[in-house]
Amino acid sequence: MxxxxxxxxxxxxxxxxxxxxxxxxxxxxxxxxxxxxxxxxxxxxxxxxxxxxxxxxxxxxxxxxxxxxxxRKTPHVLTVAGSDSGAGAGIQADLKACAARRVYCSTVITALTAQNTVGVQGVSNVPEDFVAQQLKSVLSDMQVDVVKTGMLPSVGIVKTLCKTLREFPVHALVVDPVMVSTSGDVLAGPSILSTFLEELLPMADIITPNLKEASALLNGMQLETVDDMRSAARLLHNMGPKNVLVKGGDLPDSSDAVDILYNGHNFYELRSPRIRTRNSHGTGCSLASSIAAEVAKGYPMLSAVKVAKRFVETALDYSKEIDIGNGPQGPFDHLLRLKSHSQASHRQQPFDPSDLFLYAVTDSRMNKRWGRSIIDAVKAAIDGGATIIQEKDAETKDFMESAKACLRICHLHGVPLLINDRVDVAIACDADGVHVGQSDMPARVARTLLGPEKIIGVSCKTPEQAEQAWVDGADYIGCGGVYPTNTKENNITVGLNGLKTVCMASKLPVVAIGGIGVSNARAVMEICASNLKGVAVVSALFDRECVQTETRKLHEVLLGSNIGST
Ligand SMILES: Nc1ncnc2c1ncn2[C@@H]1O[C@H](COP(=O)(O)OP(=O)(O)OP(=O)(O)O)[C@@H](O)[C@H]1O
Ligand SMILES: Cc1ncc(CO)c(N)n1
Ligand SMILES: [Mg+2]
Structure with a gap:
């Protein structure tokens, strides 16, 4: 060291x-x-x-x-919330969500609730000074990354929290402004509204109100449509939080579960299919804790919210058969069926769109032609400056072996490794993700198999395909062929115009592909779309004698351009 x-x-x-x-x-x-x-x-x-x-x-x-x-430091979330004796929401949900997301969670309890699947039968607040004592115990000793708040039942408790946070600042504050349970019971009365607005919201990195809570914070404003949610997000953002997520779990007549994220610059409409289940008690608490967990791992906010939403959706889907309690809303399962997904507490490599800068796609025929192994090809590309690797077309048996070896090299250098088409291979070797084409397994299905945190890229030629990629939960788009190429037969060329159209139509980061090399990479970059993050290349690196030299040359050209910097 x-x-x-x-x-x-x-x-x-x-x-x-x-x-x-x-x-x-x-x-x-x-x-x-x-x-x-x-x-x-x-x-x-x-x-x-x-x-x-x-x-x-x-x-x-x-x-x-x-x-x-x-x-390695353990990511740590402190939840400041109420206990739910039924264990579907509150502190119990937070502990389970953080455990499922592989993050340590400490707890400051603000209230005890006697609660079950029928509703809330009783509430007993923890005395203010004892909340203060718990906060101090945790924050003065343990390295908390993110504080997540849930039920804050009194003005005194909100004020105590704000004061303690000023004394012990943390990396981020996630505020779930819990007020009324889905059963309709009041968990924090209107008297706390002004303290929320004046003291807590301005300190928050994100607030996550549901429709009723957003309405309460906005003086009873009616919220019935997605447009209303956007207006609410903008108005709430004016009150000081860096990000606002208005959750639409309770949006009437919606076949999708729609949430609106607003960061003061952009609106993101995050949609997932509405899961038909009675077991949705605690979705709000679990979503906020999962966001906190991902932020604690180092994710940027948009990625954290996307991963958290996918996690809640998967957990809801896996919980349909649970039969607990006799009331209208049962708890959902954070852990039991989800165990099959990756057990890693840290993603080896959180996806960063700038990783698309110099995207090297290997090709076994070319490697054979030049008498080099795929491992040597990958090493040379990384040495030359490749920022992400995609492994393509090999027989399954060899593929597994070589993918594992390549993964070791990639991770040693902090470069993600994606697998082309083969979700099964990506799972088996725990690669960082997959890249799928329009005729491969749909991204949505790949997401279900891979879990919420793996990287998924989709090849798109049109704005419609780009929109579908976003809806399906993709992380980036590969757009091309920009120029004609021998690597892919019968591939329609979209040209620079086609590339620009796809970039403009999507909020996803884009990597350009198809016939790109040292001579024309600059022209590609000069379309100047802010979400065009790099170029993907096959022949220009691997159908050459020295992969490292070619990669280095391309790297220089890319550095000389303004790619991804706008
Ligand atoms: N049936 C569903 N299918 C898929 N996603 C859902 C469903 N219900 C809620 N969600 C999602 O779960 C998250 C929590 O939203 P919701 O509006 O339920 O919060 P909440 O009302 O605060 O929850 P709680 O029941 O804990 O009070 C959101 O991302 C929402 O879109
Ligand atoms: C303790 C507690 N916190 C939050 C909620 C909101 O779901 C709840 N029902 N109970
Ligand atoms: Mg709800």
């Missing part, structure tokens, strides 16, 4: 990183973005985005390998 006052520029593959120790991160003022007090180190990318150093094994300037795996 580098010395405590060490600050240096590291070169990893062709990327430059700054290695900052905790001392320096504080000194540099990065603590607002990332809580680093017991992180051994953080990596700050050249472009400025900050990442926790989860899987680090990197080459230091002097040549020694830093391996911090054993000192």
């Amino acid at each position: 580098a010395s405590a006052t060490f600050l240096s520029t590291l070169s990893l593959a062709n990327k430059n990183y700054l290695l900052l120790t905790p001392t320096h991160a504080y000194a540099k003022g990065y603590t607002n973005n990332f809580r680093v007090s017991n992180l051994p180190s953080i990596v700050v990318r050249k472009e400025g985005s900050v990442r926790s150093q989860g899987f680090v094994a990197m080459q230091e300037k002097g040549g020694s390998t830093l391996s911090d795996d054993s000192r």
Whole structure:
């Protein structure tokens, strides 16, 4: 480990990183973005985005390998909420959701509720000074990344919380402004509204009201349509939180579960099919805790909300058969059936759209032609500056072997590995995700199989396909062929215009593909769409004698352009 006052520029593959120790991160003022007090180190990318150093094994300037795996920080959420004796919502839901998302969760209990599937039979608030004592116990000792609030039943408790948070600042604050349970019982009365609005909301990184709560915060405004939800999100954003998620679980006559996320610049309409189930008690608490969990892992807010929503949807789907209690709303299952999904507490590599910068797609025929193994090809591409790798077309048996070997190399260098088409191979080797074409398994089905956090890319040629990719939960779009190519037979060329049309039509990040190389990469970038994040290449890297040299040349061209920087 580098010395405590060490600050240096590291070169990893062709990327430059700054290695900052905790001392320096504080000194540099990065603590607002990332809580680093017991992180051994953080990596700050050249472009400025900050990442926790989860899987680090990197080459230091002097040549020694830093391996911090054993000192990895556990992501930590503190929930400040009420207990639900039925254990579907409140503290109990938060603990289960965080456990399912593999994040540590500590608890400050604000109230006890006697509650079941019928409704809330009683509430007993925890005395204010004892809430303060619990907060201090946790925050003064444990390294909390994110505080998530649920039921805050009195003005005194809200004020105590705000005061304590000013004393012990954390990386992020997720506020679920719980007021009324779905059964209609009051959990926090109207008297707390003004303190919520004046003190708590302005401190929040995100607030997650349901329709009734959004209406209560907005003086009884009627909310019945998705447009109303957008207006509410904008008005709530004016009250100070950085992000607003208006949840539409209770939207009448909607076949989809629609939520609106607004960050002050963009609206994101997040849709998932409405799961027909009685077991939906606690969805709100679980969603907010899952958002907190993903933010604690280092996800940006939009990704955190998307992953959290997918998790709630999957859990609802898996809970349809549960039969607990006699009331109208049963609890859902956070853990039991979800265990089949990846057990990792850290994603090896949270998806960052800038990873699409130089996207290398391997090709077994070309490797054969040039007498190199796929492993050598991947190593050379990464050494040349490739930022993401997609492994393509091989027989299953070889594919598994080579995918595992490539994964090790990729992860050593912080480069994600995606598998082309084969969701089964991606699952079997725990790759970072898949890329599917229009005639492959639909992205929505791939998402169900892969779980909420894996990366899914979809090939799209039209705005309609791009829209479907978003609806299906894809993370990025591959658009092309931009130019004619020999790699893919009978592939329709969309040209620069087609590429631009798809970029303009979608909020998803886009990588351009098809006939791109050193000579024309610049022209591709110059279409200047802010969501065009990079180029994907096959022949220009792998149908050449020296993969590393070709990758490096392309890397230089891309660096010289303004790709992804707008
Ligand atoms: N039947 C459903 N199918 C799919 N998603 C749903 C369903 N019901 C709710 N959701 C989703 O669950 C999340 C929580 O939303 P909801 O509106 O239910 O919150 P809430 O009313 O605060 O929940 P709670 O029941 O815990 O009070 C949202 O992302 C919403 O879209
Ligand atoms: C304790 C508690 N918190 C939150 C909710 C909202 O679902 C609930 N029903 N109970
Ligand atoms: Mg609800």
